[in-house]
Amino acid sequence: MVHFDLGNISTGPKDYYDILIVGGGPAGLTAAIYAGRAGLSAGVFEKSIEGGAVTQTHIVENWPGFMRIEGNELGEKFAEHAREFGAELITAEVVKITYDDDYKYIHLDNGKVVKGKVLIFATGAVPRELGVPGEKEFRGKGVTYCAACDGYLFSGKDVVVVGGGDSACDEAHFLAKMVKSITMVQNLPYLTAAKVLQDRLLSNNNVKVIYNSLVKEIRGNDKVEEVVVVDNETGKETVIKAEGVFIYIGLVPKSDLLKDIVKVDKFGYIITDENMETNIPGIYAVGDVRVKNLRQIVTAAADGAIAVEHAAKKYF
Amino acid sequence: MALLSAKDREYLKDLFSKELENKVKLIYFGDAKENCEYCELEEQILDELQELSDKIIIERYNVNENKDLVEKYEVEMTPALILTLEDGEDKGVRFYGLPSGHEFGTLVQDIVTFGKGAKPELSSTTIEKLKAIDKPVKISVFVTPTCPYCPRAVLTAHNFALVNPLIKAEMIEANEFFDLSNEFGVSSVPHIVINRNPNTFFIGAYPEPQYLEEVLKAIK
Numbered sequence: 001m002v003h004f005d006l007g008n009i010s011t012g013p014k015d016y017y018d019i020l021i022v023g024g025g026p027a028g029l030t031a032a033i034y035a036g037r038a039g040l041s042a043g044v045f046e047k048s049i050e051g052g053a054v055t056q057t058h059i060v061e062n063w064p065g066f067m068r069i070e071g072n073e074l075g076e077k078f079a080e081h082a083r084e085f086g087a088e089l090i091t092a093e094v095v096k097i098t099y100d101d102d103y104k105y106i107h108l109d110n111g112k113v114v115k116g117k118v119l120i121f122a123t124g125a126v127p128r129e130l131g132v133p134g135e136k137e138f139r140g141k142g143v144t145y146c147a148a149c150d151g152y153l154f155s156g157k158d159v160v161v162v163g164g165g166d167s168a169c170d171e172a173h174f175l176a177k178m179v180k181s182i183t184m185v186q187n188l189p190y191l192t193a194a195k196v197l198q199d200r201l202l203s204n205n206n207v208k209v210i211y212n213s214l215v216k217e218i219r220g221n222d223k224v225e226e227v228v229v230v231d232n233e234t235g236k237e238t239v240i241k242a243e244g245v246f247i248y249i250g251l252v253p254k255s256d257l258l259k260d261i262v263k264v265d266k267f268g269y270i271i272t273d274e275n276m277e278t279n280i281p282g283i284y285a286v287g288d289v290r291v292k293n294l295r296q297i298v299t300a301a302a303d304g305a306i307a308v309e310h311a312a313k314k315y316f
Numbered sequence: 317m318a319l320l321s322a323k324d325r326e327y328l329k330d331l332f333s334k335e336l337e338n339k340v341k342l343i344y345f346g347d348a349k350e351n352c353e354y355c356e357l358e359e360q361i362l363d364e365l366q367e368l369s370d371k372i373i374i375e376r377y378n379v380n381e382n383k384d385l386v387e388k389y390e391v392e393m394t395p396a397l398i399l400t401l402e403d404g405e406d407k408g409v410r411f412y413g414l415p416s417g418h419e420f421g422t423l424v425q426d427i428v429t430f431g432k433g434a435k436p437e438l439s440s441t442t443i444e445k446l447k448a449i450d451k452p453v454k455i456s457v458f459v460t461p462t463c464p465y466c467p468r469a470v471l472t473a474h475n476f477a478l479v480n481p482l483i484k485a486e487m488i489e490a491n492e493f494f495d496l497s498n499e500f501g502v503s504s505v506p507h508i509v510i511n512r513n514p515n516t517f518f519i520g521a522y523p524e525p526q527y528l529e530e531v532l533k534a535i536k
Contacts, residue, residue, distance in 0.1 A: 002357060003461070004319055004420040006327060011335060011428070048521065049418055049464035056464060072462070091425075091468060093523045109523035111439025140504040140519035149463035150504050152491050223501065244503065 005076060010090045013114050017043035018316065019308065020106055020116030021087075022094050022257070025052020026297045027287025028122030029078040029087075030304030036085025038312040043114060044082065045106060047093040051075015052124055053288075054297060056148040057167075058174040061196070063297050072148075074297075097121075097257050104282060118282045118311045121258055121270065122304065125251035125288040125295070130162060134218030135247075142224025143245045147171040150244075154179050159244035160227045161185070162215055168248035169193035169201045175246065176204035183240050184209040185229050210238070218245055253289045265291050276307035282315055319357070320364050328424065332369035336431030339402040341373045345386065347394040348378075354414040354492055358395040361414070371431060373402065390484075393493060397423075399430050399474075407434055408477035413489025417461025422470045422487065429475070436478040442528050446479040453535055455485040458497055458507040465521040469506035472527050510534035 019035045021028045024046030035042035049055050057071030066074065079089060096107035097119065104119035127145040129135060135143055144150045151174060159179050161172040164186030170193070172182050182204075184191075189212045191198045201207060210229060216237065217228040227240045253268045262278035262285070263271045269292075270278060270285035277284050286303035288295045320328070344362055346355040359376070366374050379386050379394055389398050389406055397411040409430075415423040429437065436443060455473040459466035473485035490497040490505055500507065500514050508530070510516040516534040 002319070002414070002416045004324070004361060004416055005418050006324055006421055006424065009331065009421050009424050009428070011331070047468060047523075049421075049467065051464075091471070093468075095523055109439075109525065110437060111441065111524075140507060141501060142503055144504045146463070146465075146504075149460055149465070152460060152462075153497065153503050153505075223503065 005072070010088070010092075012088045012090045013043050013045070013092070013108075013112065014088070016115045017041045017088070018116065019043075019118045019120060019311065020104060020114060021045065021120045021122055022097070022106060023052065023122035023124055023287070023289075024050040024079065024089060025122060025124050025287060025300060026054055026078055027124070027300035027304040028052070028120065029082045030301040031120045031122065031286060031308050032082035032087035033085050034305050034308035035312075036082070036087055038308060038316075040308075040312060040316060042082075042087040043116070044087055044089045045092055045094050045108070045114075046089065047091070049075065050079035050082075050089050054078070056146055058148070058170050060297065094257060097261065099261075099280065099283070118315050119284065120304070120307055120311075121283065121285045121289060122287045122300075123254040123257070123289050125253050127247060128250045128252050130215055130247055130249060132215055132217055134220070134224075138218055138220060138224045138245070141222065142220065142243055143218060143247065145247050147175050147246055151175050151178055154244040156180050157243040158183075158241060159246060160215075160240055160242045161246045161248065163248035163250070164188060164191040164193060164209070165248065165250065166193045166197055169197040171246060171248055172207060173197070173201045173204065176201070176207050179244070180206065182207045183242065185213055185215055185227070186211050187214055187232070188212065213238075251288065251295070255289050258283070258285070274306075275310035276303050277310065282311070284311060318364060319361050325364070325368060329368045331424070331428070332371065332431070335428045336369055336371040338431060338433060339371045339373055340427050340430040341375060341400045341402055341404055342427075343375045343377070343389065343398040343400060343404065345377050345379045345382075345389070345391045345394055345396040347380065352394045355395045357416075358397070358414050361416075361420075372427065375404075399426055401430060401434055408481065408484035409474045410484070411487045413487070413492040414461075415487065418464060418467050419459060419461055419470065419487060419489070422467040425467075425471055426474055429478075434478055436475040438475050438479065438524060442524055443479050445528060445532065446476055446483065449480055449482055449535070451482065451535065452511075453483045453531065454511050455483065455531065456488055456509040456512060457486065458488050458490045458500065458502045458505055458509070460490050460505050463505045466506045469508060469521040469527075472521075472524060473508070476528075476531070
């Protein structure tokens with residue numbers, strides 16, 4: 001089915017918003033909804049598509065009220081909801097953040113600077129890299145981190161999916177319909193994804209899992225041809241023929257714009273108090289980018305709500 | 317059945333009535349179904365767009381019957397969509413393949429930009445550097461409709477084209493033009509090729525300054 005999405009249409013930005021929100025995923029868009037309801041103006045700055053990483057998720061089954069919804073559709077609904085409450089969604093990349101006693105400023109890649117009273121940082125996390133030989137060299141030549149983007153380009157081909165968590169299993173299931181075969185490489189003796197995702201994945205007869213193994217190297221001439229895998233216990237090497245390698249081994253926080261301004265932990269996650277406020281008054285961090293135990297759509301949305309409720313009382 | 321929902325149509329009607337200051341012409345080149353799988357759908361979405369604003373003018377041509385225009389607009393594949401102001405002067409902004417999925421938003425954003433006089437939305441530094449380019453540059457952005465990073469890569473290229481008549485910028489739908497994508501080794505999108513040289517490319521939606529640097533580096 002062909003869709004026609006209205007995701008990234010933006011008409012702004014204005015020079016000033018009460019609340020500047022960097023990142024348009026579930027955390028940022030929920031913050032925008034709460035800002036609108038509190039009578040505050042909000043500008044959401046997103047460099048790809050409103051909805052954030054959710055839009056790349058094949059199927060979401062743990063957002064209450066929807067038994068099953070495509071990630072892309074849920075992301076669109078979040079954006080629509082935020083717009084409905086007056087938020088402006090702006091497609092632009094923020095390249096720098098500054099502040100003075102009265103205001104926060106975000107600097108966009110097109111040279112514009114936008115001022116706000118409060119800044120909510122909701123940039124999320126990006127895929128972790130494997131860090132093995134061949135990964136960087138073959139990026140865009142078979143190595144990818146986005147099944148939604150690139151899956152169809154591997155139609156009828158043999159691919160490797162690295163990882164065994166929720167994302168790896170869900171995306172491998174999505175890929176199984178189009179690729180010839182999938183070899184999953186998981187570092188543990190078992191998959192860590194939710195049971196329902198594991199069962200669904202393993203019901204595909206073109207998927208097999210190599211447990212307890214690590215990817216050692218990705219090899220090829222001009223593009224990916226094979227993946228070298230090592231068994232953790234025996235040390236035995238196996239070479240898997242594959243034209244594509246999809247990497248889903250977790251996330252790293254996208255905190256580079258703030259890490260020299262606010263306190264972060266040793267992994268780069270932003271440290272906040274229970275109101276989501278960082279050590280700099282008026283700068284909040286919400287969603288996957290902050291230190292927390294559970295990174296899910298539902299907890300990201302909660303963060304956004306908490307931050308705005310607090311900011312509305314304290315700064316307006 | 318309509319491709320756009322009633323709600324989306326209302327949203328776009330409102331957007332176009334607020335944002336379009338002048339007329340925008342969309343020049344479409346199509347072909348018979350056996351030569352162009354997606355032409356019928358593209359014609360339908362154009363029909364639906366046209367109904368949303370009297371500022372949107374759509375011209376339709378069959379590539380086999382309008383050779384002079386095919387040559388004038390350098391149309392290479394179908395479906396092709398070229399955005400211009402009312403005068404029909406080629407600004408180098410085009411789409412090859414159905415602008416569906418996230419790329420529909422790209423098309424809408426482009427229509428808005430043309431509706432405000434086709435002025436590039438770029439920093440003054442970028443504009444200066446682009447103006448200084450003195451040889452032809454073709455930026456081909458390979459995309460898939462499901463790629464969230466792709467719209468900005470296309471929009472940035474399209475805005476570059478608006479600065480300098482020597483720059484042409486095209487979206488190419490990678491699934492639809494599968495052989496061409498293979499020829500350029502496209503396996504991750506956005507995959508941006510400069511001057512259709514398979515060896516001068518970069519991958520990913522770069523921020524404006526870095527995007528510009530990649531283009532400048534490729535044409536050196």
